[in-house]
Amino acid sequence: MLTYEECLEMSDLSADEIAAIAEHEHLDSMIAVALGHYLVTHDGERRIRRFILDDLEQARRSGDTRKQALLNGALQHFIATHPQYLQRNNL
Template sequence: MLTYEDCLGMSELTEEEIDAIAEHEHCDSIIALEMGNYLMHAPDGSPRIRRMILDDIAAARQRGDFAHAAKLKRVMEHFCQIHPEANDVD
């Protein structure tokens, strides 16, 4: 049986990136993990995840949660460092 941590390791994503997907999609972490894993193996997946994180940042700023927006910005910067193909679109 695979654990959450096993699946996380196979997804090429961090827990914080999975949390951002879950926030964007309004779903549980395990569902976000599967979605993130799928997207990381899709041709346009990395840019789509980047867009989700950017949407989360905008939503946090809009509601005045600047601390969360700053955290998400660090998550996005790390994601784009590890997955430079995420910057190919926009």
């Protein structure tokens, strides 16, 4: 049986990116890893970016500056580690 950490390593996403997916989609973290991996391998980076941006907006509205900082970091990491997304979407 694979551990969460092993699955996370195979997903091509960070723990913070997976946490954003889990929060946005109201999923268990292990299921969020599977969804994130599927999206990354099937041109779904735009959805992942949207999940993070939606969560960031929710944190901003609720005044949760700690969560905003965490999600800003996740967004920057996602953009830096998925340059093919930027190329496909002219961003």
